[in-house]
Amino acid sequence: MPELPEVEVVRLGLDRFVVGQDIEAVRVLHPRPVRRHLAGPADFEERLSGRRIDAARRRGKYLWLALDSGDAILGHLGMSGQLLVQPHGAPPERHLRVALTLSGGIDLRFVDQRMFGGLSVSPGGAELPAEIAHIARDPLDPDFDDDGFVSALRRRRTGVKRALLDQTLISGVGNIYADEALWAARLHYARPTETLRRPEVVRLLAETRAVMARALGEGGTSFDNLYVNVNGESGYFDRSLSAYGQVGLPCPRCGTPIRRNAFMNRSSFTCPRCQPRPRRARW
Numbered sequence: 001m002p003e004l005p006e007v008e009v010v011r012l013g014l015d016r017f018v019v020g021q022d023i024e025a026v027r028v029l030h031p032r033p034v035r036r037h038l039a040g041p042a043d044f045e046e047r048l049s050g051r052r053i054d055a056a057r058r059r060g061k062y063l064w065l066a067l068d069s070g071d072a073i074l075g076h077l078g079m080s081g082q083l084l085v086q087p088h089g090a091p092p093e094r095h096l097r098v099a100l101t102l103s104g105g106i107d108l109r110f111v112d113q114r115m116f117g118g119l120s121v122s123p124g125g126a127e128l129p130a131e132i133a134h135i136a137r138d139p140l141d142p143d144f145d146d147d148g149f150v151s152a153l154r155r156r157r158t159g160v161k162r163a164l165l166d167q168t169l170i171s172g173v174g175n176i177y178a179d180e181a182l183w184a185a186r187l188h189y190a191r192p193t194e195t196l197r198r199p200e201v202v203r204l205l206a207e208t209r210a211v212m213a214r215a216l217g218e219g220g221t222s223f224d225n226l227y228v229n230v231n232g233e234s235g236y237f238d239r240s241l242s243a244y245g246q247v248g249l250p251c252p253r254c255g256t257p258i259r260r261n262a263f264m265n266r267s268s269f270t271c272p273r274c275q276p277r278p279r280r281a282r283w
Contacts, residue, residue, distance in 0.1 A: 002061065002077045002081075002220070003061060003172060003173065003174035003176060003177050003212075004060065004061065004138050004139075004140065004171070004172025004173065004174075004177070004212055005177070005212050005215035005216040005220045006077075006215075006220035007058055007060075007061050007062075007063060007077065007172070008058060008140070008216055009216065009219055009220045010063060010077070010083055010230060011056050011057070011058045011063055012056075013083075013085065013230030013231065014056035014063070014065065014083065014085075014108075014230060015055075015056040017085045017106065017230060018053050018056065018065070018085065018102060018106075018108050019053055019054065019055060019056055019065075020052070020053065020054075021052070021053050021102040021103050021104050021106070022050070022051070022052050022053075022102065022103035023048050023049060023050065023051050023052070023053065023100050023101070023102060023103075024049070024050075024101045024102065024103055025049060025100070025101040026044070026045040026048045026049050026098070026099070026100050026101075027045070027098070027099045027101075028041035028044055028045055028097075028098050029096055029097055029098065029099065030097045030098075030115070032097075032115045032118070033081075033097040033098055033110060033112055033115055033117065033118045033119060034098065034118060034119055034120060035118060036074075036118050036119075036120040036131075037119070037120040037121055043121075044119075044120070044121060047071065047121045048067075048073065048100065048121065051067040051068055051069055051071075052067065052068040053065050053066070053067060053102075054066045054067060054068055054126070055126070057072075059128065059132055059135050059137070059138070059171060060132075060135050060136070060138050060167055060171025060172040061076065061077070061167075061171070061172055061174070062074065062075070062076055062129075062132050062135065063075045063076075063077075063083070064122065064125060064126075064129055066125075066126035066127070067126060069126075070124055070126050071121055071122060071123050071124060071125060071126060072121070072122040072125035072126050072129050073119055073120075073121060073122075074119065074120050074121070074122045074125060074129045074131060074132070075110070075117070075118070075119045075120075076117050076118060077112075077117045078112065078114065078115070078116030078117025078118065079114045079116045079117070080095075080112055080113040080114040080115075080116070080117070081110065081111070081112040081116070081117030081118075082109075082110070082111040082112065083108065083109070083110055083111075083230055084108075084109045084111055084230055084231075085106055085107070085108060085109075085230045085231065086106065086107045086109055087105065087106060087107070088101060088102075088105050088106055088107050090107070092109075093109065093111045094113075095111050095112055095113045096109055096110075096111050097110050097111065097112050097115070098110040098119055134168060135167050135168065135171045136167060136168055136169055136170050136171045137170075137171065138170065138171045138172035138173075139170060139172070139173075139205060139208050139209045139212065140172070140209065140212060140213070140216075146202075146205060149169070149170060149201075149205060150198055150201045150202060150205070152169060153169065153193050153196070153201055154193060154194065154196055154198070154201060155193075155194075156169075156193040156194070157192070157193065157194050157282070158192070158193055158282050158283075159189060159190045159191065159192065159193070159281065159282040159283050160182065160187055160188075160189060160190075160191045160192075160193050160196065160204070161178050161179075161182060161189035161190070161263065161268060162264070162282075162283060163193050164178040164181070164182075164204075164208070165178060165264075170208075172212070173208060173212075175244070175266055175267070175268075176241070176244045176245075177208065177211055177212055177215065179243045179244040179268060179269050179270070180211045180241060180242060180243055180244055181204060181207045181208040181211050182204070182243075182270070182275065183242050183243035183269075183270065183271060183274065183275060184207035184210070184211060184242070185200070185203050185204040185207045186274050186275055187200065187204060187275060188270060188275045188276060188277050188278055188281075189261075189263060189268045189270065189275075190277065190278060190281035190282055190283060191278050191281075191282075192278065192280060192281070192282040193282070195278070195280075214240065215240075218240065243258055243269040243270060243271065244269050245269060246258040246269060247259065247260040247269060251271040251273065251274060253271065253274055254271065254273050254274055256271050256272060256273040256274070258270070258271055259271070259272050263283070264283075
């Protein structure tokens, strides 16, 4: 699933190509991607037609397009969602689900093979949709509260990776960047949060920011063609990963083979030497 760097790459593309455009027409080609718009596909189309896109914004893994009406188009990419900018009249993609015809001779297309993602209209959501107001700020947000995060994490009684994946504590972090940040900070994913010293949490936060900034600079992480930017291009950060997905390969720091462990119906990748398992683990 796309994480903060991938979603931010998409947001930057939307900011460049669609902000300032008028929505001339909307076509919902499959109802499932607009299932969260409870009034239905026809209402979705009607609410957006004739509106102007004023801004492209993001909180964690969610995107929204602020409209001149004060409403917003709220989107989540899910596992395979793509927001593509195409010339009007370009052949439709195989998994095209929603198409917005814009005034500049382009379409904004929502393409989703697995259809776990979706779009909806958020009434009055131009500044911040109410549907995602509970989601914490992300570590690249200039208003992120470092001290508040450090204190909140140390009050938890859980494993540190589970805490990093809690979008109400810190948003935008998923499995890939949690593993990379924990490797960089030399922390095992099952380290109990209540045992972490303040300097360790500060270092973890710094490493989380650093790995996300590097990934953003390389266009995000693409393991297949399901994640692409608005121009259909893949990111290249998968070539720079130190731990995630590197099972059996030597740790870039000490040479010990990277290990894979089951974690929350997914996987965690660690260096057994650099990230020793704590005597008392929390999941």
